[in-house]
Amino acid sequence: MGAHKPAWLEALDKLKFFVGCSVHESARKNEKNICCLDCCTAICPHCLRSHRLHRLVQVRRYVYHDVVRLQDLDKLIDCSSVQSYTINSSKVVFLKKRPQSRQFKGAGNVCTSCDRTLQEPYIHCSLECKVDYIARHKKDFSHYIRRCQSLQLSPDSIVPPDTEVGDDEDTNETTHSTVVEGDDPMRSSDSEDFNVPYLNFIRKKRSGINLCSRSANKVDTEDMATNMSRRKGIPHRSPLC
DSSP: OSOOOOHHHHHEEEEEEEOOOOOTTTTSOOOOOOEEETTEEEGGGGGGGGGGGSSSSEEEETEEEEEEEEHHTTBOOTTBBOOOEEEETTEEEEOOOOOOOOOSSSEEEOOOOOOOEOOOOOOOOHHHHHHHHHIIIIOOTTTBOOSSSSSOTTTTTTOGGGOOOOOOHHHHHHHHHHHHHHHHHHHHHHHHHHHHHHHHHHHHHHHHHHHHHHHHHHHHHHHHHHHHHHHHOOOOOOOHH
């Protein structure tokens, strides 16, 4: 790597993420939230087919700032002195500087570049701050950059279904609509075999409930009529002695 800053590190600092992709302008979820480290460019999930063999890092958004998972970034550069934050059970690192409006007063660590208050033993609040510190004081990135030949997106990355390798967008849309509409002969036949007995069972169950309710009403009516006849019948006199 030498003393120079790698091109992918410069890209992470200069690129703008979470803007619409001009190539897939009409597609849904076309925000550029992935950085291709080999091409040094920001891409959207629909661009993955052209970069599937490249090193990829997903950029996330937290409180209007770009963050990257520490687990991914630590494979590329030493992040031991950069303060991380836990978001959704995952540790992340901020990419850009976050200077404070008020000057820090008191004990504790402060960022080497933007004077942000930090927890011990951290001395950088973001990746950009650490890169600036290395460029100003160390002059050599070779001791911090790590060799990483392959880096793929994490399983929890949000990727549209039509970005799978080898599949066409129209083909996927047809497949999904076919499954939803039930036009597949195998699926539709299975659904019919299961649905007809189930409907008959529901009808029998409902008719049984109605029959029971009618029988109960009939019994109650008969009992009420018997009681009324007993009350309104001719009174019986006791025999005379």
